[in-house]
Amino acid sequence: MGQLDTNLQALLDKRKQKGRFRSLKEYDTRAGSGLTDFSSNDYLSITTDAGLREAYVSRIASEPMVLGSTGSRLLSGGTPSHRLLERRLADHFDAPSALLFNSGWDANVSFFGNAPQPHDWVVYDELVHASVHSGMRASRVAADRKVQFLHNDPESLAEVLQKITTESKKNAGKTKPTIFLAMESLYSMDGDFAPIPSLLDVLDVYVPRAQQCVIVDEAHSTGVYGSGGRGVVDALGEGTTRTGSGRVTVRLMTFGKGVGCSGAVLLASETVRSFLINFARPFIFSTALPLSTVFALESAWDFLGSSKGETRRALLVDTINYFMDRVGPLLAFTRPTILRLPDPTPVPFPDGRTLPPRPAAPIIGLLSPTPHALSAFLLERGFVVRPVVPPTVPPGGERVRICLRAGIDLGALDGLIRALAEWVKLKLADGEEEVRAKL
The missing domain is CATH 3.40.640.10 (Type I PLP-dependent aspartate aminotransferase-like (Major domain))
Structure with a gap:
């Protein structure tokens, strides 16, 4: 190993010791793979739309370069x-x-x-x-x-x-x-x-x-x-x-x-x-x-810009609301040291604007002191949810980030909630049987 590799490996080892080491991951989330993607920023599920693919193929077929x-x-x-x-x-x-x-x-x-x-x-x-x-x-x-x-x-x-x-x-x-x-x-x-x-x-x-x-x-x-x-x-x-x-x-x-x-x-x-x-x-x-x-x-x-786009945007909001209506009760019975949402920032939108007062966002960050372990736990159950750690977020802001998409199967959303509840139960301390029962 040359001096450059020796020096760089020492820096990589330090990052591993801090739990901040990154590596490339590839997941096959196509139909039948057994995995559901909750990490992609494809918020409108536009990349898999058959009609759009057909329009694109037709467009490039008519071009010489x-x-x-x-x-x-x-x-x-x-x-x-x-x-x-x-x-x-x-x-x-x-x-x-x-x-x-x-x-x-x-x-x-x-x-x-x-x-x-x-x-x-x-x-x-x-x-x-x-x-x-x-x-x-x-x-x-x-x-x-x-x-x-x-x-x-x-x-x-x-x-x-x-x-x-x-x-x-x-x-x-x-x-x-x-x-x-x-x-x-x-x-x-x-x-x-x-x-x-x-x-x-x-x-x-x-x-x-x-x-x-x-x-x-x-x-x-x-x-x-x-x-x-x-x-x-x-x-x-x-x-x-x-x-x-x-x-x-x-x-x-x-x-x-x-x-x-x-x-x-x-x-x-x-x-x-x-x-x-x-x-x-x-x-x-x-x-x-x-x-x-x-x-x-x-x-x-x-x-x-078409009616299809408007339909997808509305469907995304429905998907977000569906998920939040179900994850909310789970987090209400969960100690913040196990899993919680980020502290809300007081940013109400002014009345009369065209956005709702609390617009729904497809990004849900669930703070956890062990995001890598939680991510691996969810992956074992068929859900791709990636951890985010410093320096991407400040120390103390470690999390898994869930990204929702329009049209995602509601059964998959329910399954993800069940997996999160299972994780919380495993992390509960002795003597919390009452909370465990509610989950």
Whole structure:
């Protein structure tokens, strides 16, 4: 073993000792496999829809080139199909412009690594995605001008903005900074929604609109929420449109989850789009999305924008409610040290919005001190439920994460609840026979 392997193995061994070692897993969850997938982000079960598959196959059958794009968008990879898809997405989301990326990670790194300038401020939710942090690290913004606020907490945001306002007054006369505010619409670990209107109201108190740039990552809500799958921001009426209305300046819509494909699109002004084409290295130096993916996205958005898409979104909500109605009583009789939901964050949606006051999320994080053991226990009973441990979540936030999908067999949901109840019974201490009987 060479010195490099020796050094790296020592680091891997330390990770194993901490219970944080990762390895690749593959599961066959096709019909007849005996396994039910509760880990996939295919929230609308779009990837297995026979009609969509037929439409996609028909689409690529009529094209002479489908396997690649042959280069970056700035060289040979730019095709009319890419630009037509961008125009379609801009129209669909009523956005000023759209720019395709190979992934949501690339889009976030491109934006946060280039758009904020040294005199600007970046304020972000403490639980915002790792790709935002990677982008911020690549930016020219000094570390003390990148400030987090407590998760989904308008009061914490107000405290941060008050400090920034005070600092800005000291530097009056210099170039006015842009205040970037970064959040997600739906967070991937706790399955909680951001109180977007409340956070924007706070921003309005401290920062003039002309100096605001609000970025919302809709990775887990693209295709799943809002009319036509346009997302939470659109449903709340907060997205910047071609007429200039709306307080959310930039939206990131990704395609690897509810849309069932890959890639992402950044919805922003024409100036931001042009700037990223010129300065964003992940965009400039990456081969463009293959045409097979472009055609898949066209087919997927045909589906998502149709009545079939609306039916799937409604079915997903029914599935979530079914599961929560059954897991709730189980957790009510379970000691929190064995299994519990994350502490709820007080984020009611304002009355009169188009989303329900407590919108249902397909992500259920069940906190457990032994998530690897619980995951293995569930797998033995035919359920793929993956553990999530630090550094993905903070210490003390270890969990298994259950992801629900539209149309999943209700018998499988009941079976998962029974397996969780069995786990709880095994973990109960002596003398808890009364609780054991209720389970």
